[in-house]
Amino acid sequence: MVKKVVSSLGGLLLLFPAMAFASEPTPTSVLLGVNLLWVMVAAILVILMQGGFILLEAGSTRMKNAGHVAGKTIFTVGLGSLIYWAVGYGIAFGENGNLFIGLGDFFYTPSMTITDDVVPSSLFWVFQCAFAVISLSIAWGGFAERAKLSSYLIFTIVFVGFIYPVVAHWIWGGGFLAEDGAQDFAGSTVVHLSGAMAALAATILLKPRIGKYNKDGSANQILGHNQVFTALAVLLLWVGWFGFNAGSALGVDDGFFGFVAFNTQLGAAAGAVAAMLITWIVLGKADITTMLNGALAGLVAITASCAFVDPWAAVVIGLVAGVFVFFSMKFFEKMKIDDPIFALSVHGAAGVLGTLANGLFATPELVAYNGVGKAGLFYGGGWEQLWVQFLSVVVCGAFVFIVSFIVLAIIKSVMGFRVSEEQEIIGLDLSEHGAYGYPEQMKKGTNLNA
Template sequence: MAFAEDPAPATAIGVDALWVMLGAILVILMQGGFILLETGSTRMKNAGHVAGKTIFTFGLCSLIFWAVGYGVAFGGGGNPILGLDSFFYDPSLAIESMYGSSVFFLFQLAFAGVSLSIAWGGFAERAKLSVYLIFAILFSAIVYPVIAHWIWNADGWLALDGAQDFAGSTVVHLTGAMAALAATILLKPRIGKFNKDGSANEILGHNQVYTALSVLLLWVGWFGFNAGSTVAVGDGFFGYVAFNTQLGAAGGAVAALLISWIIMGKADISTMLNGALAGLVAITASCAYVAPWAAIVIGLIAGILVFASTKLFEKLKIDDPIYALSVHGAAGIWGTLANGFFATPELATKVNIGQAGLFYGGGLHQLGVQALSILACGAFAFVVSFVLLFVIKAVNGLRVTEEEEIIGLDLSEHGAYGYPEQMRKDSSITV
C-alpha cells in the first residue's frame, strides 16, 4: 500500500473514493468465496456451521475493528508499534482526504475480515462456536491490527525500514496462516485423520464444485484486493497491478496442476485450485513492484510450493483441512520474499516504498528487509495467537466433544442440518 499524497482537487478525491469503495465491495464479497471454500473442503455435516460462522465472525470483526482495531492499525501518534488514536472511529461526512476517510476504513476492514477468515482454516470441523467468538474479538483488536500498523502505517517500524508488502502477502495472508497454525496445534487433528503409525487418512471435502466456485469468486475479488490498494485512480497504475495479479494467479494454477500430474500421475483438481490461490497470495505483495515476466515466475513457484508444503505439513501430522498453511502461509512468505529479488527500481520509486531487489542491482538490502518482516510478523502472529488460544483453552476449552465432532457441528452447535436431505436419518450426518 503506497504512502502517497491525495490529489488536491475535490473531484479527484471523489473519483478515488469511488474506486476504493468498489475495491472494498469486491474484498467483502470474498467472504462468500471463503464460505464456499471451507464448506466444499469439509464434510457436509458441518456445512451450515461454516456458512453461519463466517458471516457472524465478519460482523463481529466489523464492530471490534471499528472500536479498537482501526485505531491500533492506522491511528496516529508517531508510535512505531501501534496507533494511539482513532478508536471508536468517527469519520467526517465529507471525504477531504482518502486516508482517514470512511471509505478507507471500509477497505481496511475488508482486509481484516479476510485475514480472520484465513485463520479459521486451522479451526475447521472441531472448534467450539464460543472459541470463534472470543478469538475473533482478540484477533481483530490485537493480532491483525498490530501487524498492519508495522507495515502499512507510515509510522510503523517496518514501513520506516522500507518493507514492501503492497496488498498483504504478509499483513493479511501470513498473519491469518500463523493464527491457523497456532489453532491446529492446540486443537490437534480431527478424529480419524492420522493412524497410530503416523500415516494419514484422506478426509475428503464433500463438494469440489463449491471449491472451484470459491476460487473463481476469490480470484475476481482479488482485483479489488490488489488493484484497489493503489487507493487512487490517478494515472491508471491500478491496471498494471491487476495485470500482474492475473499473471501470478495463472502461473500458480498451471504449475500446481502440472506438478501434481508429474508426481502423482494424475492432474489433481484440488491441487490446481490451491495453486491458483497460492499464485494470488504470492503476487499480492509484489504486484506493484515487479515486471510481468516476474509475476509469472512468482506464480509458478507458488504453485509448486503449495504442492510441496501440503505434503510436508501432512508428514508433520498437522491437520489443515482448508490448506491455509500452504496457500496463505508458504505462498505468503514466498510472495513477500520475492520483492527482494524482483522489485524494479522504477516501480519501487513509483510506489515510494523500499528499493530495487537483488536481480535489479539493489543488492541484499531489500531482501533482508523482506526477510525481517516475514520473521517479525510471522513470529508475532503465531506467538500471540498461541498464547491467546492457550488461555481460551484453559478457561473455556477449544474443542467440541468427540460425540459432537462425529455428529457434526451443524447439529451439535446449531441444532439444525446444513442440507435438508440430512434429516432423513441421523446416521447420514456423519457423511
C-alpha cells in the same frame, strides 16, 4: 425532448436542492470522485471475497459441518467489523502512535466528507476493515470441523482487536517495518501470513480431526463434500482479488491500478497451471484440490509484489507458488498438522514466498514509483531489500503465532477449545447450532452417535 430534459432536471433539483449550489465540477474534483468510487468498488469486492471463503471452507469440509462453517463466517465478519471499529482501527492507524502500536481513533467517527483531496477516512476504514476480516477468515482454516463456536467468538475479538492491527501498523501504519522499507503492497504478510499463522497456532492446539491419521502414522484423505463449491470459491476469490490488489492503488487517475491488476491475473494463472502440472507429474494424477490451491497461492504470492515487479516476474512468482503450495501441503500432512482448508500452505507458505519475492524481483522504476524500500537482488539492489523482507516475515509471523498460541492456549485451558468426540462425529451443525445445513441428506447422520 428539450422539455423532457428540463422537467427531469427540475425534478432532480427538487429532490437534491444542494445540486443547484454545488460548485462547478473541476477536472480535479471529477478525478477525485472517480478515484474514490474505485476504492469503494474495491472494498465491496474484498467484502465479497468472504463469499469465496464460505464456499471454500464449506466445500473443503464435510456435509455435517456445512451450515456451521458457512454461517460462522458471516457471524465473525459482523463481530470483527464491530471490533475493528471499536479498537482495531485505532491500533492500526490511530494518530497518537509510536513505531510499535497506533493509539487513538477508538470507536472511530470518520469525517463526513473529504477534507484534503485524499480518500475520506470513512472509505479508508471500510477498505481496511474488509482486509482485517479477510485475515480473520483465513485463520478459521485452522479451526475447521472441530473448534467450539465460543472459541471463534473470543478469538475474533483478540485477532481483529489486537493481533492483526499491530501487524498492519508495523507495515502500513507507519510502524518500524514501514520505516525499514518493507514492501507488502496489498498484504501477503499483513493479511495472509497473519491469518495463516493464527491458523497454525489453532490447528496445533486443536490436534488433527478424528480419522485424519491412522495408528501407524499414515494419513487418510478426508475429502471435502463439494468440489464445485471449492472451484467457485476460487473464482470468487480471484475476482475479489482485483479489489484487494488493484484497489490497494487507492485510485485510478495514474492508471497504475491497471498494472497491478495485470500482474495479479498473471500470478493467479501461473499458480493454477503450475500446481496442476506438478501433481500430474509427481502423483500421476492431476489433482483438482491442489490446482485450486495453486491459483490461490499464486494470488497470495503476487499480493505483496504486484506493484513492484515486471510481468515476467509475476509469472515466475505464480509458477513457483503453485509448485511450492503442493509440496507445502505434503509437508504439513507429513508433520501431522491437519490443515483441512490448506490455509497454512496457501496463505502461509505462499505469503512468505510472495513477500520474499520482492527482495529478488522488485525493479528500481517500480520501487521509485511506489516510494517504498529498494530494488531487489536481481535488479542490482543487493541483499538489503531481501533482508528487510525476510525480517518482516519473521517478525510478523512470530508475533502472530506466539500471541495467537497464548490466547488459544488460554481458551483451551479455561473453557475448552475443541468440541467433544461425540459432537465432532455428529457434526458441528447439530452440536453447535441444532440444525443441519443439509437436513435431508444428513437425516441418517443422526444415528452416527449410536
